[in-house]
Amino acid sequence: MQHRIVVLGAGYAGAIAAGRLARRLRREDVAITLVNAExxxxxRVRMHQLAVGQDLRPRPFDEIFAGTGVELKLAKVxxxxxxxxxxTVIDANGTAGREEQLSYDTLVYALGSGWNDQGVPGTAExxxxxxxxxxxxxxxxxxxRLDAGQPVVVVGGGLTGLEAATEIAEARPDLDVAxxxxxxxxxxxxxxxxxxxxxVFGRLGITVHEHADVTAVEADxxxxxxxxSVPAAVxxxxxGFAVHPIAKATTLEVTDTGRxxxxxxxxxVSHPDVYAIGDAAMAMGPGDKPLRMSCASGTPMAWQxxxxxxxxxxxxxxxxxxxxxxxxxxxLGRREGLIQYVTADDRAVRAALTGRLAAVYxxxxxxxxAWSIANPTFGIPTRTRRxxxxxxxxxxxxxxxx
Numbered sequence: 001m002q003h004r005i006v007v008l009g010a011g012y013a014g015a016i017a018a019g020r021l022a023r024r025l026r027r028e029d030v031a032i033t034l035v036n037a038e039x040x041x042x043x044r045v046r047m048h049q050l051a052v053g054q055d056l057r058p059r060p061f062d063e064i065f066a067g068t069g070v071e072l073k074l075a076k077v078x079x080x081x082x083x084x085x086x087x088t089v090i091d092a093n094g095t096a097g098r099e100e101q102l103s104y105d106t107l108v109y110a111l112g113s114g115w116n117d118q119g120v121p122g123t124a125e126x127x128x129x130x131x132x133x134x135x136x137x138x139x140x141x142x143x144x145r146l147d148a149g150q151p152v153v154v155v156g157g158g159l160t161g162l163e164a165a166t167e168i169a170e171a172r173p174d175l176d177v178a179x180x181x182x183x184x185x186x187x188x189x190x191x192x193x194x195x196x197x198x199x200v201f202g203r204l205g206i207t208v209h210e211h212a213d214v215t216a217v218e219a220d221x222x223x224x225x226x227x228x229s230v231p232a233a234v235x236x237x238x239x240g241f242a243v244h245p246i247a248k249a250t251t252l253e254v255t256d257t258g259r260x261x262x263x264x265x266x267x268x269v270s271h272p273d274v275y276a277i278g279d280a281a282m283a284m285g286p287g288d289k290p291l292r293m294s295c296a297s298g299t300p301m302a303w304q305x306x307x308x309x310x311x312x313x314x315x316x317x318x319x320x321x322x323x324x325x326x327x328x329x330x331x332l333g334r335r336e337g338l339i340q341y342v343t344a345d346d347r348a349v350r351a352a353l354t355g356r357l358a359a360v361y362x363x364x365x366x367x368x369x370a371w372s373i374a375n376p377t378f379g380i381p382t383r384t385r386r387x388x389x390x391x392x393x394x395x396x397x398x399x400x401x402x
Contacts, residue, residue: 002031003313003387006087006104008077010036010061011044013278013298014110015373017306018070021108024310027069029387033102036061037076037092038133041373045295045366047136048164048331051236052143052171057370064374075100077111082250082271106273106309109260110302113241113279113293122217127155127237130164142234148174151231153222155214156238157181159294162197163331164236169204170333178207180222180230182239185210189348193340196354200332241293243280255282265308265318266301275309277301285323287345295369296325313387329362337362 007018018034025032041059050056061072075089078099085105091098115129128139146152152175154165161179169177179185179201185208186197201208212224221231248258253270255261260276261269262283268274278298283291291297300323307319324344331337337358341351353361 002029004103004105005030005032005108005309006102006106007032007034007108007110008080008087009110009112009278009280010034010038010041010072011110011112011278011298012295012369012373013112013302014108015041015061015064016299016302017108017110017277019065019068019373020303020306021309022065022068022070024306025313026386030313031071032069033071033073034061034065035073035075035077035087035089035102037074039072039074041370042133043366043370044132045369047130047133048160048167050133050136051130051139051164052167053140054171059370059374073102077244077246080107080109080246080250082107082252082268082274085273104273106313107275108305108309109247109274109276109280110278110298111244111246111280113243115237116240116242117237118239120214120217123237126217126219127235129237130160131241139234139236143168143172143175146172146175146233149176150233151176151178151221152234152236153177153230153232154179154236154238155217155222156240157183157185157187157210158238158240159328159330160238162186164238165206166200166204166332166336167334168236169206170335173205176207177205178209178230178232180209180212180214180224182213183211189338189340190350190352192350192354193338193348193352196338196352197330197332200336204333241279247276247280264304264320266305267308275305277305283323285325285345286343289345291323292346296328297323299369299372329365331359331362333359335359 007014018032021032046056074092076092077089079088087102089100115131117123129135152168154161165177165179186194214222215225216223217235221229222235223229243258247260248254252268253261259282260280262276262281263269266275266277279293285291304319311318325342325346328340339353339358339361341349
């Protein structure tokens, strides 16, 4: 009997975990199923590029996982029953009557996150988002229809907001681009980093509304807490992410926001046969601080989970690699960038790389992340360990994780 591993979601974390598991474990011992709603890998870190009209290289999963033993199931997850160890899915196209249940012995939950409207009135009706490919393509179509001089407002002063505002302003210098930030522009960066962001924003002609909290979104603009109206033909909402609600509907231990609470090996603290990685997981990093939702967090979380699952199934040594940060990579259009070096717990230090060299650095990081998806088994030794099997009288032929 093969041990059934089901991986939900094929973003950076899920795809890397599936490929790494396929290399760590023998195909005759495990059956790995990767469930995803799209047939191609989505480079989420490039959605601002897609939104302004740039074409991204397609990366089909059937090519990525060819010959690995990973079975790709194109489907949407509609429910998880962690007590019965089943996942309910429907056809990726949402075809009625095609509901199916998948059983698992080990579940890797990597459904990621989507945009978060923060409950602000009018956001869902009037704002655009770039948390995924469908949203980025809708924004792309809308921007293409804008006439010169029309205003575009980006709400949110985090990494996504900075990248979206500069990408739009560079690609469409004929538009009037503005950024509305709850805090100061780049206020978490080092002094050098902040200066560079302001310099690039100034050169691109981006208007910045700092310390402004948006309280309403209308078809023709946004309103801030002090009553200021900022006109917008298009509003782009980048104020953080919200996880899929499926986990919160289970008996898993989750946070108030629905993220699955995990230990240092990315295993659920309430259900030992469930692992959570990427944005869906609440994992602690250095200084006992939660890891932020990002590709920079999701990739090492995937490594940790895959190695822990393989170790528990084969009787090997559990991984003990620290999860830490080294830098924050920010693109500021295609010609400018910022590499902000940080402490292990993600606090900015004085050192920062700026300008064209930083843009090249960021591009290499993005290409490297995509390459790791397309080569999920590179650098991992050929699988040599078998899954530990219990004596026949003990029950299951393959041991579930301890």
